[in-house]
Amino acid sequence: MLVSGEAAEAPPSNNGGANSTQNQNNLDRNLQCSFPIMLKFVDVSYRVKLHGGGGKSRTGGIMSMLGGGGGDVENPAPRHQERTILNGITGTAVPGRVLAIMGPSGSGKSTLLNALAGRFQGGQGLAGAILFNGRKFSKQIAKKTGFVAQDDVLYPHLTVRETLIFCSLLRLPGSVGRDEKIAAAEAAIAELGLGRCADTIIGNSFVRGVSGGERKRVSIAHEMLVDPSLLVLDEPTSGLDATAAYRLVAALGGLAARGKTVVMSVHQPSSRAYQMFDDLLVLSEGRCIYFGTRGQATPYFDSIGFSPLFPMNPADFMLDLANGVCQVDGFSERERPNVRQTLVSSYNNVLAPKVKTACMEAPVVGNGNGNPPTKEYSCTSHLATWFNQLSILLQRNLKERKHETFNSLRVFQVITASLLGGFMWWHSDYRDVQDRLGLLFFVSIFWGVFPSFNAVFAFPQERAIFMKEKAAGMYTLSSYFMARITGDLPMELILPTLFLSILYWMTGLKPELSAFVLTLLVLLAYVLVSIGLGLALGAFIMDAKQASTMVTVTMLAFVLTGGYYVHKVPPFVAWIKYASTTFYTYRLLINVQYGDGESISSLLGCSSTGRHHDIATCRFVHEDISGQIHPALSVGILVIMFVGYRVLAYLALRRIKA
Template sequence: MPPPNDPYPSHDSPFTSVSSFPITLKFTDVSYRIKVERHGAKGGRLRRMFWSGSGPTSSSSDLENQTTPHDERTILSGITGMVHPGEILAVLGPSGSGKSTLLNALAGRLQLQGFTGTVLANNRKLSKPVLKRTGFVSQDDVLYPHLTVRETLIFCALLRLPGSLPKRDKIATAESVIAELGLEKCENTIIGNAFVRGVSGGERKRVSIAHEMLINPSLLILDEPTSGLDSTAAFRLVSTLRSLAQKGKTVLTSVHQPSSRVYQMFSSVLVLSEGRSLYFGKGNEAMSYFESVGFSPSFPMNPADFLLDLANGVCQHDGVVSEKDRPSVKQKLVSSYNSILAPKVKAACMEGTPTLASSHNVSSSSCPKTNANNKQRSFIFSSTWLNQFYVLLHRGLKERRHDTFNALRVFQVVAAALLAGAMWWHSDYTDVQDRLGLLFFISIFWGVFPSFNAAFAFPQERAVFVKERASGMYTLSSYFVARVVGDLPMELILPTLFITILYWMAGLKPEILAFVFTLLVVLGYVVVSQGLGLFLGAVIMDAKQASTVATVTMLAFVLTGGFYVHRVPPCLAWIKYISTTFYCYRLLIDVQYGEGRGISSLLGCERRSTAGCKFVRDDIQGQIHPATSVAVLVLMFLGYRLVAYLALRRIKA
């Protein structure tokens, strides 16, 4: 057991109840500045293209503030406030006011460079034990679209809860959270997205909250959870948050434009405008404060709407104020806050942390229970590498099977095989030119197809990856290995189907061993091409740019692959030796014709020179040894994935 004066348990005490340690969060003079690139700086565009995954964690809307003469942008300027267990603190402000950046700062998710101020949890600096008890719900619902609500939360529980906990207890924990957040009716419905129909927006947001509730956090931070929801759905969601707060949790949320009944549920309100405070205090006292400093609505209205008008520099509800008056309105509001409220707020933050029972009217349900289910949710979550790998592999197979085996992709592969089989129907073994054309077509198709698809993999999963890594759900290595291993069986089924159809339709070498070798060459080539796509996607981290670079790269590989051009200009000849297409083409030729002696004799190339003999000499005879081609492809298989892994390491969670 930890000593009595230690507000947090030790890492060595995994059975300590989280709800035994409510968190009072205080933040004083929080400021954040970022350095911006000078307009027209050399290499800026190219650097953003290849390093788009490692930028600051601030939201894009927070970067609209005014640039200082020193090429810095002030996102936050001296923000002070506090929130206690049993309370909901709402951060209000227009887009670009710094709400998201403030929440990231309070959750310990901002880069230290440019950050100043003090953030305390129970009068102590943020530490790993505190962050492990902090649930963070981002503005966007970053979830896998093809998993059901139940599957989503069970996989999360298997990853976030400790490995010492039995699997059945982890599943029971997920089920209890589903019941607590009212998700029973949709638990077997897929999450969905803009292209796949799934649960409603309010249900999707509750699933995001359930993700964090699995660890029974003491502090819950939410970035605009009501965004995109109608008034009724937003009210239900905030009602859920209020019930969680009444159980002893500290809730901090940003809200863009709440309805009047949602506003009434906030314990306290912080109003921001261009990164500066306009008000901090109880929500029901905000209107009287602004009236005392000379700002009041011309008729009764939603307090939240009035506060947002003021944050935008509009002092009347009908908006009758000129643009030139807006800066003066904002300046007066900031000045009034600094002279009237700021000293009181800072003085309150300097006082000792009040006890939970004495000051904040928390319901008795906040007391920790001793039943088994509460113990399950109070462990310090951790998981072994093998458990992470197994769960991520299982989840990846369930999620990606819909993309890999969707009807359009299967149709594309089968149609290509049937069309090529009809074009090369029972081709003649001695018609070398046509046969080599078929082999090169196979090399092109299974070079471009998997590399292009793989280029989208990491950019599309980046948001989920960053979110889950920030929550400490798994290591990078377990994620990467599970991704690579999980892709292999799914990515190899379609090329197997393709070769099985095309090989016998085209009448290639009618031997089982030759068919097996051809299939193995193509499957090996597919995983190498896939590695190329993963490498480009991980380095560039932009789906469109990565697919464009993959297309250009494969074009260079195809042109130097040895079929179209035999005498490549010396300045471009080196591309042939890094071309995956070149080595696959050489191996396919070797399976069908070997060293070319048999076909050379059949064509009588020793006595005469024909077009077929020219292809025998140029394409078949005197080329690199098959073992060399295999060795190079193996090195590419490992090398591309190694570089992809190293590229992912630069992404900051």
């Protein structure tokens, strides 16, 4: 049952507080790796190259990710011109405090957050120093850094509890017991007030689930499970109403009160949410116009000649300034070209020297005796073993994918196709070779296109989740891949079995149980090969629309050269026949029904003069039935394709950078 947004957004109650505290204490004793992080960033700049010499540029998508505008933009600039996204940003983020990064769209907020979270390591264009407790970014720091993207990347058919439990089982160290991992997930649910919607599915734009605020808190809980010392959030209040946004920011304030370093970007907070911030950094076109405590922001702008002429939300006022809009009377506004320049100049002359000095003099977070922390850098936390990862991922795949595999429309499609084929070839005659071969080729077409077209969407649809979890180090690529290609097999083979069970007996194919079983085995093998083809194309292209187009064209080529439509294929395209999965499957299905073709050839008199029989039928007997390749060769080639397509898919996934 769905929970209303109002009820679900209620703050966490005290029920179970003692239990959650005890569970957290048990987990802390197992992790023994928690330490505060003082984040310093000095003169951080980021530049990106713009490619193309005019006209449409594809940099719009990149700019959207980095904090710039979205969509394709006109780019009359010369080739390889650089655009500055960030320009000399300096500041600190302190444990126990919430640092809010404000600014209009395109000001560089997301770019700065990605840099602070260590996501540009080794990348070109980033300059300046970003230090974590006085050290550069490392794997150990990465393990204690949580990053919550602006878009919630979650499996839609899992409940809140299932989502967090699977995350806990994968992300927490192998030294932590299963019960304690589950207890950690329950503690995160209680801490972020998700108890009332714990058994509600996440949902998406097509499936109703939890509210937007709850979904965002699930994403935060996803990161809080590893007890991060540094939590970075990209516009966590985006799309939420004022009340939900306030409660979310209040929850983040509670996390900061536990000694966490919280850094978040925010576009336009309400006045209540604004009051929850401790420190503030305001950006305008990639430059800093304010850094300091939240309480000193309004007095600072007033001191340089910018103050609201009537009571208003300070966040709205600063956003106007960052956009270059300055009030000239109580009721109207106009844009002044020099507003941004004045703000930047004032910051560089008044605040920047103080900020840089304070940043340099800020003490390194110690271990209690004034010394820099060292123990945490040697602390190791091994994830679950490969087989445990595989087992957990298999369980998650089964829970998530069963809704898609047994979708009512998909089941309806399969049953309708089997009934339609059954009625069209109702009790077909064994001697009516042309019709029988048409039936077998229909089966080959349907179960070549249907599974490959569905499988081609698998990796493109999961790309965002895969990249997020890969970046977090939740599992190895091999365990994910094995779980993905094996978890669906039991479910993927049910529908073709149902299809053949209906079609086979309705059409009067060879009435022997052994023949039915052999036909089923050939069909299931063909389905597995077709799924592999779809997975490989999807993994290489990683774009759902382009991949679906490619699989359609590929299967069209395989069907046309499959052996039923055209017997004399021109030599320059004849090679496609030997790469066609349909060709080998069609030959195997014929072999099960007619063997080597001698009996049907004798029955129809095709081996003699054929004077009283249809010449076209005899041609089908000679070229499709008697002229087929050896069944063992067909089986061997299908086995090679089964393995080969999956190896290609794995190699394609290895190319993807998190």
